[in-house]
Amino acid sequence: MESLSNRKKVIEQRPMNFWERIYLPAIARGLSITIKHFFKKIPTVKYPEQIRPYSKNFRGQHSLKRDELGRERCTACGLCALSCPAEAITMTSAERKKGEEELYREEKYASVYEINMLRCIFCGLCEEACPKEAIYLDGPHVTADYLRKDFIYGKDKLVEPKFDITKLAQ
Amino acid sequence: MEVAFILEKLILVVIIFVITLVIAMYSTLAERKIAGFMQDRYGPDRAGIFGLLQPLCDGGKFFFKEEIIPAGAHKTLFVIGPVIAIITACISSAVIPWGQNLTIGDQVITLQVADVNIGVLYIFGVIALGVYGIMLGGWASNNKFSLMGAIRAASQSISYEIPMGLSLIALLMVTGNLSIGDIVANQSGFNWNIWVQPLGFLIFIVCAFAECNRVPFDLPECETELVGGYHTEYSSMKLGLYMFSEYINMFVSSALMAALYFGGYNFPFMYDLGLSENWITIIGTLVFFLKIFGFIFFFMWIRWTLPRFRYDQLMNLGWKMLIPLAIANIVLTGIITIVVDTYFK
Amino acid sequence: MSIFYFVAFLSIFFALMTIFTKNPVHSVLYLVITFFTFTVHYILLNAQFLAVVNFIVYMGAIMVLFLFVLMLLNLNKDTEPMKSTIVKIMGTVAGMCLLVTFLGAFRVIEVNNEAITPHANIGLVKNLGQVLFKDFLLPFELSSILLLTAMVGAVLLAKKDTNKA
Numbered sequence: 001m002e003s004l005s006n007r008k009k010v011i012e013q014r015p016m017n018f019w020e021r022i023y024l025p026a027i028a029r030g031l032s033i034t035i036k037h038f039f040k041k042i043p044t045v046k047y048p049e050q051i052r053p054y055s056k057n058f059r060g061q062h063s064l065k066r067d068e069l070g071r072e073r074c075t076a077c078g079l080c081a082l083s084c085p086a087e088a089i090t091m092t093s094a095e096r097k098k099g100e101e102e103l104y105r106e107e108k109y110a111s112v113y114e115i116n117m118l119r120c121i122f123c124g125l126c127e128e129a130c131p132k133e134a135i136y137l138d139g140p141h142v143t144a145d146y147l148r149k150d151f152i153y154g155k156d157k158l159v160e161p162k163f164d165i166t167k168l169a170q
Numbered sequence: 171m172e173v174a175f176i177l178e179k180l181i182l183v184v185i186i187f188v189i190t191l192v193i194a195m196y197s198t199l200a201e202r203k204i205a206g207f208m209q210d211r212y213g214p215d216r217a218g219i220f221g222l223l224q225p226l227c228d229g230g231k232f233f234f235k236e237e238i239i240p241a242g243a244h245k246t247l248f249v250i251g252p253v254i255a256i257i258t259a260c261i262s263s264a265v266i267p268w269g270q271n272l273t274i275g276d277q278v279i280t281l282q283v284a285d286v287n288i289g290v291l292y293i294f295g296v297i298a299l300g301v302y303g304i305m306l307g308g309w310a311s312n313n314k315f316s317l318m319g320a321i322r323a324a325s326q327s328i329s330y331e332i333p334m335g336l337s338l339i340a341l342l343m344v345t346g347n348l349s350i351g352d353i354v355a356n357q358s359g360f361n362w363n364i365w366v367q368p369l370g371f372l373i374f375i376v377c378a379f380a381e382c383n384r385v386p387f388d389l390p391e392c393e394t395e396l397v398g399g400y401h402t403e404y405s406s407m408k409l410g411l412y413m414f415s416e417y418i419n420m421f422v423s424s425a426l427m428a429a430l431y432f433g434g435y436n437f438p439f440m441y442d443l444g445l446s447e448n449w450i451t452i453i454g455t456l457v458f459f460l461k462i463f464g465f466i467f468f469f470m471w472i473r474w475t476l477p478r479f480r481y482d483q484l485m486n487l488g489w490k491m492l493i494p495l496a497i498a499n500i501v502l503t504g505i506i507t508i509v510v511d512t513y514f515k
Numbered sequence: 516m517s518i519f520y521f522v523a524f525l526s527i528f529f530a531l532m533t534i535f536t537k538n539p540v541h542s543v544l545y546l547v548i549t550f551f552t553f554t555v556h557y558i559l560l561n562a563q564f565l566a567v568v569n570f571i572v573y574m575g576a577i578m579v580l581f582l583f584v585l586m587l588l589n590l591n592k593d594t595e596p597m598k599s600t601i602v603k604i605m606g607t608v609a610g611m612c613l614l615v616t617f618l619g620a621f622r623v624i625e626v627n628n629e630a631i632t633p634h635a636n637i638g639l640v641k642n643l644g645q646v647l648f649k650d651f652l653l654p655f656e657l658s659s660i661l662l663l664t665a666m667v668g669a670v671l672l673a674k675k676d677t678n679k680a
Contacts, residue, residue, distance in 0.1 A: 027472075031475050034474055035208075037207070037209070042207070042210055042212060043210060247540075286563070287640065288563050291568070294575075295567050295570040297575075298570075298571050298575020299570075299574060299575055305579065305586070309540065324583045328580065
């Protein structure tokens with residue numbers, strides 16, 4: 001039958017000739033291939049010491065942001081938990097007391113804010129849902145651990161450390 | 171026998187023993203490193219700089235692993251197996267000349283443990299004995315895969331001893347001597363035996379691969395068919411001993427090939443450089459080790475290049491190719507020797 | 516001399532062990548040790564070549580094949596057929612006859628304590644080769660022809676008969 005695509009390759013099967021049968025030239029060819037690889041540049045990235053540059057929109061561990069005065073931005077509206085397709089976020093809200101104005105930006109804040117990192121799929125929908133720009137997935141990888149309970153990250157791990165805005169601007 | 175002589179030999183034995191073990195240890199690392207580089211990766215490099223402490227870690231791991239002796243196993247033979255394997259591997263280095271004489275003061279030290287006048291045959295016998303370790307271990311495990319591995323090892327080693335011996339006979343016809351010390355001494359400078367026995371060397375190296383159970387002839391332990399072959403049931407340091415004996419065998423056969431065919435401690439222009447005796451000896455020993463490392467590298471290079479033979483291919487190669495080839499080599503060597511002796515002298 | 520007696524004791528001991536052990540694999544292993552003691556005997560006699568050849572051929576090849584076959588056979592007590600009493604009695608009688616013959620033969624042989632050693636290095640390769648290829652050339656060649664015939668016969672037996680089947 002006529003081949004339409006012209007890509008058909010006819011493989012010729014003939015008895016091996018003398019050089020093919022003594023196998024030594026084939027061995028030499030194989031050895032030359034492996035020795036070529038021996039001197040090749042190795043593409044391995046030695047991970048903990050050497051880190052490959054991340055993409056700009058890489059989504060890692062969540063962080064709860066503070067505003068320019070160092071107050072927590074989250075107002076515990078629950079939109080992130082609602083938008084979360086994996087049901088990874090829970091929170092308990094509380095009312096801001098007198099004298100806590102430098103701690104929390106809004107009158108309502110999250111007294112408990114937990115993300116189950118085993119459930120989280122790092123989709124970034126919480127980031128999009130947040131009206132207060134309080135949560136971003138801008139952290140590093142979430143590392144492995146031994147116990148399931150250690151994957152439920154509370155505010156101690158999520159809230160970003162306090163910083164000085166004037167120094168940061170420099 | 172005087173005390174000094176015994177002491178000298180004893181020190182030499184200890185040194186060679188330590189060197190053998192260290193080289194066997196670092197062969198494991200070298201194997202993994204070379205495998206890594208040939209597959210475009212680094213190999214172990216976390217334990218120490220370049221992974222140099224990796225063999226120590228592996229050894230430590232072997233010692234602390236749980237030792238399991240299967241319930242149906244023959245306990246005594248199960249323990250004796252690896253012991254025989256490692257002992258036969260270690261004692262074969264006794265007749266290899268590591269260098270020329272070293273003169274310290276008025277004391278002349280020969281860098282060879284025992285210059286037996288049948289050194290070649292001695293090594294041959296010890297190699298033949300080495301298969302007992304594998305056979306006993308494999309049989310005593312009371313496991314089908316182990317038994318298959320043991321039987322493969324036995325038939326393979328017997329089959330390849332014949333062409334190996336025949337290729338050695340051709341070499342002996344050229345050298346006219348059975349002592350390895352004299353064979354090496356006769357190859358001074360660049361008169362290496364490889365130039366007169368290229369075919370013999372080819373046969374010898376193929377047989378050496380088979381006797382060491384190395385790829386492409388590692389059928390006694392081929393993991394795709396026999397789980398782990400003869401050491402399927404072995405764990406902890408007993409497995410370690412088997413592994414070790416394999417690497418020691420590789421080292422010794424590399425040394426043997428370097429000594430018999432590649433001039434041992436001889437290097438080109440060794441007497442023309444105007445060096446003193448002792449310096450020639452030291453450089454010669456270093457050159458010898460360089461050749462050995464070259465052969466060890468070649469063993470590993472082959473391992474990471476060639477696929478494993480099928481068992482019938484192995485037997486066909488041994489009986490139908492190598493033995494006739496070795497006999498032809500003997501006849502050819504005899505004819506050439508006679509022709510050269512009658513017409514060119 | 517004391518080394519000789521020690522090694523001789525060992526060889527007889529292991530030879531007896533070869534006979535008396537029930538397990539065939541143990542039996543072969545004791546036989547291997549017996550051959551090893553023979554090798555030591557040869558070395559004591561300064562017959563290095565014989566020693567090594569004994570080592571390579573008997574310990575390294577033939578015994579490995581014995582072991583090989585025994586491992587494949589998987590002999591044990593269950594598969595061993597029971598021998599009838601008559602066979603046992605006949606065996607005992609035959610053994611005794613052999614013993615008596617040996618005793619008679621040993622009584623006839625004169626005990627010769629003189630050490631027959633023309634020169635001490637007779638066992639070395641060079642001298643052995645000279646003797647074999649000069650004084651005993653004909654028997655040597657004859658025995659090699661015998662071995663060759665055996666080999667050809669073995670090949671013939673192993674070869675499949677293409678006419679049949």
